[in-house]
Amino acid sequence: MSCVTLIFTVHEELGLANANELVAILHILQPEVIFLEVPVSAFDDYYVSHTRRNLESEAVCLFLESHPCTKLVPVDMPTPAREFFEDHEQLFMRVRQTSRVYRQLARVDRERQRMYGFAYLNSSYCEQHWAEMRKEELRVLAQVGDPGLTGIQAVWERTNELRELEMLTNIRQWCLEHRFERGALLVGAAHRHSLTEKLQAQTLINWSLLE
Incomplete structure (x- = not known):
């Protein structure tokens, strides 16, 4: 069974909540796939052209320099107006x-x-x-x-509820179509309570919290 570690983060750097610290966590976990709290439509902006940046994209791009085979999967719903x-x-x-x-x-x-x-x-x-x-x-x-x-x-x-359901649905679908051992989901800490509650009904994936 695939194992996905939840990494709760914030989108802007503040003190020790920074890209280098997140990279260090990723180096410990060695994920083969990273699920991202971005919609498909924004993926290129953050991870190809780099016209948009946040804490997570900075960390992931640094991690990819030494782990180029790691797959990146955007799982969020389209960004609201x-x-x-x-x-x-x-x-x-x-x-x-x-x-x-x-x-x-x-x-x-x-x-x-x-x-x-x-x-x-x-x-x-x-x-x-x-x-x-x-x-x-x-x-x-x-x-x-x-x-x-x-x-x-x-x-x-209501929008955040729909986003969480969309992310979990997309992750589940990806796991059905691909084989891997270790993954990570980078998601805002504001989602922690409601997201972990939803995971109790998830059986396809072995979810774990960062310790």
């Missing part, structure tokens, strides 16, 4: 402006990312901390009572 992200940024600005508690939680999160990098992002402490942030976010939205912001939140959560 720009307005989707603009709306979500508007929501978070409102939450940050309204809640001192949320601002403090966000500062702690960034400091832990900076100091501990992937050790933090792949820990239960990160999952618990982000759950606290989400709880405070929902509390603020309920307090504000703005139907527009509530709608933005609902669309955001």
